[in-house]
Amino acid sequence: xxxxxxxxxxxxxxxxxxxxxxxxxxYGATPYLFWYxxxxxxxxxxxxxxxxxxxxxxxIKGFEAEFKRSQSSFNLRKPSVHWSxxxxxxxxxxxxxxxNKLIFGAGTRLAVHP
Amino acid sequence: xxxxxxHPSWVICKSGTSVKIECRSLDFQATTMFWYxxxxxxxxxxxxxxxxxxxxxxxxxxxxxxxxxxxxxxxxSTLTVTSAHPExxxxxxxxxxxxxxxxxxxxxxxxxxxxx
Numbered sequence: 001x002x003x004x005x006x007x008x009x010x011x012x013x014x015x016x017x018x019x020x021x022x023x024x025x026x027y028g029a030t031p032y033l034f035w036y037x038x039x040x041x042x043x044x045x046x047x048x049x050x051x052x053x054x055x056x057x058x059x060i061k062g063f064e065a066e067f068k069r070s071q072s073s074f075n076l077r078k079p080s081v082h083w084s085x086x087x088x089x090x091x092x093x094x095x096x097x098x099x100n101k102l103i104f105g106a107g108t109r110l111a112v113h114p
Numbered sequence: 115x116x117x118x119x120x121h122p123s124w125v126i127c128k129s130g131t132s133v134k135i136e137c138r139s140l141d142f143q144a145t146t147m148f149w150y151x152x153x154x155x156x157x158x159x160x161x162x163x164x165x166x167x168x169x170x171x172x173x174x175x176x177x178x179x180x181x182x183x184x185x186x187x188x189x190x191s192t193l194t195v196t197s198a199h200p201e202x203x204x205x206x207x208x209x210x211x212x213x214x215x216x217x218x219x220x221x222x223x224x225x226x227x228x229x230x
Contacts, residue, residue: 032217043120043207043223044158051217090157100217101148102209104158 002027004093006105013081014113021076021108023065023091032094033074034102035065039087047089050074061085086112117141118210120222127198127229135193135225137208143188144210148219149181152205164191198229 005024013019025031032051036044048059055067065076074091091105117140127133137147146165150158164170164185172178180202182194191210195202205226209219 036221041205041224041226044209044221046218046221049218094217100146100211101160101163102219103160104150106157109155 002031002093002095002103004033004091004103004105006089006091006108008108009106010109010111012111012113015083016080019076019078019081019085019110021089021091021110023074023076023105024072025074025091025093026072027093030069033065033067034092034094035059035063035074035076036090036092036104037061037087038090038107044090047076081110081112083112083114086110116212116220118144118208118220118222120206120208120225122225123223124226125228127227129199129229130197132194132196133198133227135195135206135208135227137191137193137210137222139189139210139212139220142210142212143214144191144212145188145214146211147185147191148209148211149183149191149193150207150209152207152224154205158207161193195227198227200229203227203229 003026034049035047047063048057050057050067088107090107092102119138121136149161152158161176162170162172164183166185170183185191207224209221211219
């Protein structure tokens, strides 16, 4: 079955440290993958997306993600985390059956220590 | 560009009443809109997909008569929670897609519904 998994529910990092949030997908073909960020009580903001081509994708706010077909992964990275990055991060997968609906992972809550 | 607006941002209603949430695409025509529900500290669960001028397609387990979705125009979809109960309290988020512009969907800011 098609799905997206975020293994880490909570992650805490120190400000200035590097960050990697994991995302794994299960799909029979090359998927369309997204990373969104959500601040408390807010909607979703798209950080970056992968459709095809270069497997290293640059996004907003200094984030990047790398698509690795061999590992079925699309991990989000940032070299130096800022306190304002504390939020909930969702990996999403475009399920191309029917109306091309987005299916979300469970999310990873990021806390940043000063 | 590509702005999706939800209204209201939050609403409190009494048990047994109905509440309508609007989702508007402000600068593009949304042929497809999606409605999600999000419980506290949980992920977004797709409730239904609506296409302009046709009936919504509901995900398994979502009550069609409870959550009425109307997509009467290319810029507006509405979600009506009928006979609301406290367990319907949640964060509802819509997203909209313009197929002519690609497959990316744009999200509204969400609506916090509290049923008392």
